[in-house]
Amino acid sequence: MLINFNGELLQPGEAKVSVLDHGFLFGDSVYDVIRTVNGRLFTAEEHLARLRSSAAAIRLEIPLTNEELLQEMNRSHTASGNSESYIRIVITRGEGEIDLHPRSCPKPNWMMFVLPLHKWPAEWYTSGIKVALVGIHRNPSTALSPKIKSGNYLNNVIARMQAADEGAVEGIMLNPEGWVTEGTTSNIWIVKDGQARTPALRCGLLPGVTRALVLELATTDGIAVDECEISKNELLDADEAFITSTTKGVVPVRLIGRELVGDGRPGPITKRLEQLLRDREQAN
Numbered sequence: 001m002l003i004n005f006n007g008e009l010l011q012p013g014e015a016k017v018s019v020l021d022h023g024f025l026f027g028d029s030v031y032d033v034i035r036t037v038n039g040r041l042f043t044a045e046e047h048l049a050r051l052r053s054s055a056a057a058i059r060l061e062i063p064l065t066n067e068e069l070l071q072e073m074n075r076s077h078t079a080s081g082n083s084e085s086y087i088r089i090v091i092t093r094g095e096g097e098i099d100l101h102p103r104s105c106p107k108p109n110w111m112m113f114v115l116p117l118h119k120w121p122a123e124w125y126t127s128g129i130k131v132a133l134v135g136i137h138r139n140p141s142t143a144l145s146p147k148i149k150s151g152n153y154l155n156n157v158i159a160r161m162q163a164a165d166e167g168a169v170e171g172i173m174l175n176p177e178g179w180v181t182e183g184t185t186s187n188i189w190i191v192k193d194g195q196a197r198t199p200a201l202r203c204g205l206l207p208g209v210t211r212a213l214v215l216e217l218a219t220t221d222g223i224a225v226d227e228c229e230i231s232k233n234e235l236l237d238a239d240e241a242f243i244t245s246t247t248k249g250v251v252p253v254r255l256i257g258r259e260l261v262g263d264g265r266p267g268p269i270t271k272r273l274e275q276l277l278r279d280r281e282q283a284n
C-alpha cells in the first residue's frame, strides 16, 4: 500500500495522523473510493462530485480542486506500480481541541490510500453470493443522511458483523419504516417480472456511482428499471437479485439468509447488466 498524505508519498508505517484529528476523535471526515480500469481512473468525476457533496453536507472544505485531486490520484497510482489500483480518498477535519465544533481545526488533512485492486472470488460471479437481512437499520435521513460517505460508518460496521455471523458476504439493511435500503458497501437490486428495481434514494441510501451507471446502461439497453420502495417480502420473492459497487461491479445474489433467489442461479438480466458494465469498463 502507498499513501499520499497531504501530497507526500509515504509507506503505511510512515503516514501518521494526530490523535487530536477530529476524524479520529469524532468520525468527522468524508471519503470516497475510486478504482482504475485499464490503468486509468474510472468514473472519477462522479466520485469526486459525491465526495464534494459529502463534504458540503458536513461543512468541510476540501483543500484541493478536482483537477488537483485527479492529478494526485494519477501520480499516486503511477508511483504505486499497481496495474490496477483501489484508491480511497479521505479528508479529515484536521487537528483541533477536544470540542465537537470544528472551529479549532484550521487545516483539514487529506490522504489517498492506494492498493492493488482486490480480486474477488470467481464463484461470486458464476454462482452468486449469500447476503443476509440484518437487524440493524440504515440510519434514517433525518438523523445522519446515508448520502454522506463519512468516517461515521458504525451502523454499517455492525451490519457487516451481523451478516458475517450468518456466513453472508453482505448485510442488507432496512430503514426504520421497514423498506429495503442497501448493503454495507453496496447497493441492492432485484428483478421481478423482467423489471430491474432498486430502492429509490428517498428510502435513505448512498447514491452509488455504480447504481447510477447500471440504471443508465439498463435504460439504454431497453431493460425496464424502477427506483422504488422495496419491501422485505418483495426482496425475498425476487426472480433475481444482485448488488453493485465500484470495487465489485455487478454481483449476483444466490441466497438471502436461507432463501434461495429464483432458481438459485444468476438470472438473465443480472448477467446482461454485468456484461454491460464490463463492456463500459473496457471502453475506459
Ligand SMILES: Cc1ncc(COP(=O)(O)O)c(C=O)c1O
Pocket: 033, 156, 182, 183, 184, 185, 186, 187, 206, 207, 208, 209, 210, 211, 244, 245, 246, 247
Ligand atoms: C453504504 C454504501 N452503499 C453503496 C455503495 C456502492 O457505491 P459505489 O457504486 O459508488 O461504489 C457503497 C460503496 O462503498 C457504500 O459504502
